[in-house]
Amino acid sequence: MMIELQNLYKKYGSKVVINGITEKIETGEFFVILGPSGAGKTTLLRILAGIEKLDNGKIIVDGKDVTNLPPEKRNVAMVFQNYALYPNMTVYDNIAFPLKMRHMKKDEIEKRIDRIATLLKIKDILHSPVTKISGGQQQRVAIARAIVRDPSFYLLDEPLSNLDARVRFTARGELKRIQKELNGTFIYVTHDQKEAMSLADRIAVLHEGIFEQVGKPEELYEYPKTKWIGEFIGDFPMNFLPGSIINEDGIEIGFRPEWTLLGGEFKGIVESIESVGENIYLFCKVKDSSVVIFSKQRYDVGDEVSFSITKYRKFKDGILIKDDKK
DSSP states (O other), rough: EEEEEEEEEEEEEEEOOOOOOOEEEOTTEEEEEEOOSSSSSSHHHHHHTTOOOEEEEEETTTTTTTTTTTTGGEEEEOTTOOOOOOEEEEEEHHHHHHHTTTTHHHHHHHHHHHHHHHHHTTGGGGBGGGGOOHHHHHHHHHHHHTOOOOOOOOEEEEETTOOOHHHHHHHHHHHHHHHHHHOEEEEESSSOHHHHHOOSSSEEEETEEEEEEOOOOOOOOOOOOBBHHHSSSSOOEEEEEEGGGGTTTTTTEEOOOOEEEEEEEEEEEEEEEEEETEEEEEEEEETTEEEEEEESOOOOTTTTEEEEEOOOEEEEETTTTTTOOO
């Protein structure tokens, strides 16, 4: 299902939370809304679900205006952080509930639940009461209940946040594979940029009520539209130095730690060090600026290090200069 967001606007009192968002989400797209806590991500998802009312704007689903339709008439599968499971039911019955409401045959229900439970690694708890399983397991049950039916589109609000790191890594892969198998339109909210980068076909960065940039993960990483996005996206924030270091006053240059090589014309003093496996990141003071550079070589705090910048982006007044060729 194609979803069109047309000039969405929402405020609470005098605070504007969503400020004129317009975007098209394609059929079968895994669309991730990424932003810091308090950016309005969940509010936007609740608007799409019909739980929150818009102050202005329209939501069009496959050409049909659903702006004023209640949740039950939108045919939307929702997974929110509070799980919303039925506490008096078993795991199996929670997952089966939406299928039973559609009067699906028992053997088809069992077939669907077996496949989903296998993918989400919850077969061993299918007959357990949901009140007796862990929070992480409850979250997987909520995901299973959403994807077991055939909705118009799927809304997921940080559904993996309660899982431990290893299970979360596996679950991301499962979610992506299931989404492709279903050719479902997934709209997924997260504050975790690693999660966004690994899952998304496209990412919309929500900041100060607008989509500050929408694009493929690699596009946001390589060509952040603003300094803010450059600092928000990536394991480490994008570095920024005055353009005077490349003889271009009035701009700043932005570069990723991995866009550096040891040895070169720039010099800094190591202030701290972070090791990530075989990779070493040096936090350095370069004149009046702090930068992070990539290293395979070990240094100590206080050492001088020289480095070169292999590529960079140019920014003026915090905005990417689009004709940048470097």
